[in-house]
Structures are given as C-alpha cells and as structure tokens.
Amino acid sequence: MKTPDVIEALGALAHEHRLAVYRLLVQRGPQGLPAGAIGEGIGLVPSSLTFHLQALQRAGLILQRREGRQLIYSADFDAMNGLVGYLTENCCAGSDQACATACKPEATPTKIRKQPRRVA
Amino acid sequence: MKTPDVIEALGALAHEHRLAVYRLLVQRGPQGLPAGAIGEGIGLVPSSLTFHLQALQRAGLILQRREGRQLIYSADFDAMNGLVGYLTENCCAGSDQACATACKPEATPTKIRKQPRRVA
DNA sequence: TTGACATTACGACTATTCTCGTAATATCGT
DNA sequence: ACGATATTACGAGAATAGTCGTAATGTCAA
Numbered sequence: 315m316k317t318p319d320v321i322e323a324l325g326a327l328a329h330e331h332r333l334a335v336y337r338l339l340v341q342r343g344p345q346g347l348p349a350g351a352i353g354e355g356i357g358l359v360p361s362s363l364t365f366h367l368q369a370l371q372r373a374g375l376i377l378q379r380r381e382g383r384q385l386i387y388s389a390d391f392d393a394m395n396g397l398v399g400y401l402t403e404n405c406c407a408g409s410d411q412a413c414a415t416a417c418k419p420e421a422t423p424t425k426i427r428k429q430p431r432r433v434a
Numbered sequence: 435m436k437t438p439d440v441i442e443a444l445g446a447l448a449h450e451h452r453l454a455v456y457r458l459l460v461q462r463g464p465q466g467l468p469a470g471a472i473g474e475g476i477g478l479v480p481s482s483l484t485f486h487l488q489a490l491q492r493a494g495l496i497l498q499r500r501e502g503r504q505l506i507y508s509a510d511f512d513a514m515n516g517l518v519g520y521l522t523e524n525c526c527a528g529s530d531q532a533c534a535t536a537c538k539p540e541a542t543p544t545k546i547r548k549q550p551r552r553v554a
Numbered sequence: 555t556t557g558a559c560a561t562t563a564c565g566a567c568t569a570t571t572c573t574c575g576t577a578a579t580a581t582c583g584t
Numbered sequence: 585a586c587g588a589t590a591t592t593a594c595g596a597g598a599a600t601a602g603t604c605g606t607a608a609t610g611t612c613a614a
Contacts, residue, residue: 317453318450321447321448321449321450321453322448324444324445324447324448325444325445325448325449326448327441327444327448328441328442328444328445328446328447328448329441329445329572330438330441333440333441333444348590348591349590349591349592350589350590350591359573359574359575360590360591360592361574361576361591361592361593361594362572362573362574363591364591364592364593365571365572366572367592368592369571382581382582382590383580383582383589383591384581384589384590384591385590385591394521397521398518398521401514401517402518449601449602451602468560468561469560469561469562470559470560470561479603479604479605480560480562481561481562481564481603481605481606482603482604483561484561484562484563485562485601485602486602487562488562489601500610500611502560502611502612503559503560503561503610503611503612504559504560504561504611505560505561505562
C-alpha cells in the first residue's frame with residue numbers, strides 16, 4: 315500500500331459518520347448492506363450518505379455491487395489489512411532495538427509472542 | 435481507545451506532512467528528534483511544522499520534552515498500538531464466520547492463531 | 555543583562571470539507 | 585409505458601484545515 319493511498323484511507327476513516335459506516339460494514343461482513351439500510355443505521359440523510367460512501371469508495375475501503383434496485387456496499391477487507399499492515403510495518407521498520415522495547419506485545423520479531431491480541 | 439480519539443488520531447495521520455513527521459519519529463524511536471531537525475527532514479517552514487506537531491500531539495500520537503533550548507518530539511508507541519488494536523479488533527468483532535473467511539490470517543477469534551504477524 | 559538561537563503564537567488568506575435540499579437516474583412491478 | 589422505490593448528482597452555504605510571514609517567548613552563553 316502506497317503512502318498517498320494510506321493517507322486517503324486514513325482520511326476517509328477519520329470522520330465520525332464514515333467510521334460508523336465502515337464499522338457497520340465490517341461487522342456485516344462480505345454480505346454487505348444496501349445504502350438505505352446504512353443510512354437508517356447511522357441516521358444520515360441520503361445525499362450526505364452518498365457523499366461519505368463515495369469517499370470510502372474512492373479510498374478503496376468499500377466495494378459496491380448492484381442487487382435489483384439496491385446498491386449493496388461491503389467492506390474491502392484486503393484494504394483494511396493493507397492499512398493495518400502499513401501502520402505496523404512502519405512501526406518497527408529500521409529501528410529494531412527501539413521497537414523491541416517500545417512496540418509492546420507484538421514486538422519480538424520472529425520469536426515467542428505471548429498475548430497476541432487485545433492491544434489497547 | 436475510544437472512537438472520538440481514534441477519529442482524531444486517524445485524522446492526524448491523514449495528512450502528507452504529518453504522516454511524514456510521524457514516520458520519521460517512529461523510525462527514530464523513543465530518543466526522538468528536535469523540532470528543527472524534523473522541519474529540515476520534511477522540508478517544512480517552522481510555523482507550519484508547529485501547526486502539525488500540535489495536531490499530532492493533540493491526537494496523542496507524539497510526546498514532547500524539553501532538552502536545553504530544544505523541544506524534542508518522539509512517537510508515542512502505546513498510542514499507535516492502541517490505534518492498530520482498535521482497527522483490528524473491530525475487524526472481526528461480531529461476525530466470526532464472515533471474518534474467518536474474509537479477514538485473512540489473523541482470523542480465528544479465540545483459538546489457535548497460526549501466523550499472528552504480517553497482516554498484509 | 556545582553557545577544558543569539560530554537561520554537562511557538564497570532565493573524566490573514568485560500569482551499570477544502572461537510573451539510574442539506576432538490577433534481578435526475580436506474581430498476582422494479584404492473 | 586407508468587408509477588413507485590432506491591440511490592446518486594448537483595448546487596449553495598457554513599465551517600474547518602492548511603499555508604505562510606511576522607511577532608513573541610523561552611533558553612543558553614558570555
């Protein structure tokens with residue numbers, strides 16, 4: 315994932331409504347949700363919702379498909395993994411020592427790894 | 435990490451210069467870097483740099499300490515781990531089945547966990 | 555205490571983001 | 585083809601973000 319893409323993805327998620335939409339879709343899984351249902355879930359007027367859906371789509375975070383007269387949106391999990399990957403890889407990149415002590419649990423590059431989940 | 439904090443952190447990172455600053459500091463490790471050096475590294479006029487440093491600081495992503503007449507900034511690795519944690523935990527939350535197939539390696543929620551690292 | 559350096563505060567300007575209402579488009583059932 | 589439903593396109597408005605230059609603050613060395 316390239317830096318400009320990361321910036322766009324971060325910017326897309328850095329908004330109350332869009333983050334809410336995205337979380338909703340992530341929760342929903344690949345099955346997705348039609349625009350109307352998303353709007354209801356979040357409590358957003360249609361035209362505003364479209365605006366945010368487009369932002370998420372431009373950022374490559376969500377996918378769109380048609381089903382009858384509805385447009386179904388779903389999270390793009392690859393993109394999300396790419397984003398997280400970018401952040402974490404940059405964490406310990408170049409400064410192993412600093413990170414071994416600073417980067418908490420996940421740290422230890424190739425070894426034991428105690429409690430892998432629940433970071434915060 | 436709470437949602438509003440996540441939004442602020444994402445927003446802070448969602449900018450070319452701030453992301454550059456942050457990556458520079460992450461690379462540098464806990465030792466940190468004085469404002470001037472950061473400005474040179476990124477190529478940013480002092481007043482603009484301050485603007486962005488404050489944004490990162492407000493978001494809780496970086497720390498500031500004084501050393502002589504210089505102010506040293508360093509990445510807050512806890513915050514970064516919190517952010518990544520928030521993103522990943524939300525990934526598979528609530529929809530185990532969907533995620534087991536979609537969320538790639540990390541998947542399997544409470545069980546074996548094969549290759550914990552390298553998400554993308 | 556004076557002068558030099560490092561950094562931040564402040565103000566002005568431009569550009570972008572977000573919001574909504576209304577109009578347009580696409581699909582379905584009849 | 586027609587009316588109903590689902591969604592997007594467009595335009596206008598207010599709010600916010602980002603940029604820079606210049607002034608103010610804090611720290612050091614003498």
